[in-house]
Amino acid sequence: MEELALAHVVLKDIITNDTHFQAAIKKIIIDHQNINRSIISALVGCELRHHLVFDLLISIHFPNLEKDDLYFALLLGLANNLFAKRVKRDEILKFILTFKEEFHSSLDDGSIINFFENIKDSSSLIPNNSSPLSIDFKAYRFNTPIWLVKMWQKHYGHAKTLKILKANQKSQKIACFVNLNYTNVDEVVKNENFHRYEGIDNVVIYDGKAPLRKNEFLRNFDVFTQKLAISDMLNQLNLPKVLDALIYAQDFSTLFGSFSALYKKENLHIELAVPSLENRMELLRIIKLNKLDNVHLFASNPSTLIAHLHDVYPYVFAIPYSSNFDAIRSQPDYLLHFKKENLDALIANQINLLEELANFVMEDGYLVYFVPTLSKKESSGLIKEFLAKHEEFKLELEKEYFPYDKFDTCFYFAKLKREKRHD
Numbered sequence: 001m002e003e004l005a006l007a008h009v010v011l012k013d014i015i016t017n018d019t020h021f022q023a024a025i026k027k028i029i030i031d032h033q034n035i036n037r038s039i040i041s042a043l044v045g046c047e048l049r050h051h052l053v054f055d056l057l058i059s060i061h062f063p064n065l066e067k068d069d070l071y072f073a074l075l076l077g078l079a080n081n082l083f084a085k086r087v088k089r090d091e092i093l094k095f096i097l098t099f100k101e102e103f104h105s106s107l108d109d110g111s112i113i114n115f116f117e118n119i120k121d122s123s124s125l126i127p128n129n130s131s132p133l134s135i136d137f138k139a140y141r142f143n144t145p146i147w148l149v150k151m152w153q154k155h156y157g158h159a160k161t162l163k164i165l166k167a168n169q170k171s172q173k174i175a176c177f178v179n180l181n182y183t184n185v186d187e188v189v190k191n192e193n194f195h196r197y198e199g200i201d202n203v204v205i206y207d208g209k210a211p212l213r214k215n216e217f218l219r220n221f222d223v224f225t226q227k228l229a230i231s232d233m234l235n236q237l238n239l240p241k242v243l244d245a246l247i248y249a250q251d252f253s254t255l256f257g258s259f260s261a262l263y264k265k266e267n268l269h270i271e272l273a274v275p276s277l278e279n280r281m282e283l284l285r286i287i288k289l290n291k292l293d294n295v296h297l298f299a300s301n302p303s304t305l306i307a308h309l310h311d312v313y314p315y316v317f318a319i320p321y322s323s324n325f326d327a328i329r330s331q332p333d334y335l336l337h338f339k340k341e342n343l344d345a346l347i348a349n350q351i352n353l354l355e356e357l358a359n360f361v362m363e364d365g366y367l368v369y370f371v372p373t374l375s376k377k378e379s380s381g382l383i384k385e386f387l388a389k390h391e392e393f394k395l396e397l398e399k400e401y402f403p404y405d406k407f408d409t410c411f412y413f414a415k416l417k418r419e420k421r422h423d
Helices: 002-017 021-031 038-050 051-061 069-084 089-103 109-118 136-143 146-167 229-235 255-262 280-291 302-307 342-356 380-389
Strands: 176-180 194-198 203-206 223-225 243-249 268-274 295-299 313-319 360-372 394-403 411-419
Touching: 002 021, 002 038, 002 069, 021 268, 038 051, 038 069, 051 069, 051 136, 069 089, 069 109, 089 109, 089 255, 136 146, 136 203, 176 194, 176 229, 176 255, 229 255, 229 295, 229 360, 229 394, 229 411, 243 255, 255 268, 280 295, 302 342, 313 342, 342 380, 360 394, 380 394, 380 411
Parallel strands: 243 268, 243 313, 268 295, 313 360
Antiparallel strands: 176 203, 176 223, 194 203, 360 411, 394 411
16 A cells, blocks of 8 residues: 555654654655545554654564664554554555565564554553553653653642643644624524534634635635634733734734734734744735734844834733644644753743833733743743742733633733833
C-alpha cells in the first residue's frame, strides 16, 4: 500500500527533522495527488498521540535499535494495530520485515512477530511496574512529557492535572463567533451543521462532517472560529460602546475579528500592532472587507512602539507569544516539538511586552493580558509579579479556564486598571 510507505516518510520527517504534522503531510501530497490522505493522517496522527509509550515499548523490547527506518515502521505498526486499524495486520508485518531484512538482518523474524502478538490492546502498553498514581504512568498514559505533568501537578494539584490530561485526549469543540454586521445566530443555526451554544451570546458550534473552511458561512465571513473562552472573556470585560484601543498581537488572535463583528465601524478606533506583517493577511482582509477606516495596522517591535504611537489609550490589549498548550488537542505533534527550555524565553518576552505596553495605558484605563495556556508562570504568577512592580495598576478581574470546563479551552486573562495619580 502506497499510503503506508508515505506515512513512514511523513512520520520520519516529523520526528527526525522537527517538521510539523500538516507541513509534512503537504510535502508528500504535492507529488501524490491520487493517494488516500485520510489513511496517512490516521496512521501518523495515532502514532503521534501515543508516541511516548510507543517509543518506550520499542526501547524495552529492542534496546539496541537506533531511530532508523525499522524503528519508524514499528511505530506505525503499533499505531495501526492498536488504534487506527486502516491497514491489514499481515500487510503491516510484511512492511516492517522488509526494513528488518534491509537494515537488521541479524534480528530474528520471530522477535518482531512476538512483539506485536504480546501487545494486543492498549491495556498492555504501559509496563506493569508503573503505578497508576505515578507521574511516569500519567506521562505515558496521556502522551504528555514528564516535565509538563510535574509542572501541572505543582501548579494545580493531582486531581486537576488528571482532569486536564483526560480532557486533552478529547476533540475540542469547533466554536464560531457570529458576525452581527452580516447575519445573526438565528440565521446561522438554520444550517444543520451549526447549533447554538447556550451561555455565550453570538456563539455557535460547528459539527458538520466537511471541513469548516469549506462552509459558506466561514467563507463569507458570516462566522469565524473563536475559542469559547475568548468569547466569554469579551462578555466579562464589559467593554464600552465606543472602543478606543491599542492591540499588540504577537500571537495570532481572533480578538480583532470579534471587535469588527461586534462594533459598528465608526465606533471602533484601533491601533493594531504586530511583530511583522508577514502571514497577517487575514487581518488585512478583515480591515478591507469591513472598510475599517479607523483601524491602523502596522509592524513594530515592542521596544519601538514609541516611534509609531504618540498617545495613551483607554484600553490596551497584550497578546504575547505563549506556550499555547491549548493546541495540544488540535495538533497531535504539538508536545513533540515544544521544549521545556522554551518557557523561560517566552516568559521573559511576556514580561517585556507588559512593561512596554503599560506606558500606553491612560489613567483610569485598562491593560488586558491573555494567553491560551495552562502555566501559572505565564498567567497569574506573571501578573502578580507585574503588579508588585507597578503600584499604579490594580487587578480588577482575572479568570483561568481549563480544557475540562464548559468553555473547553486552556486560557487565562487579566484586566488591570491604571489608577489616577493623587499628587
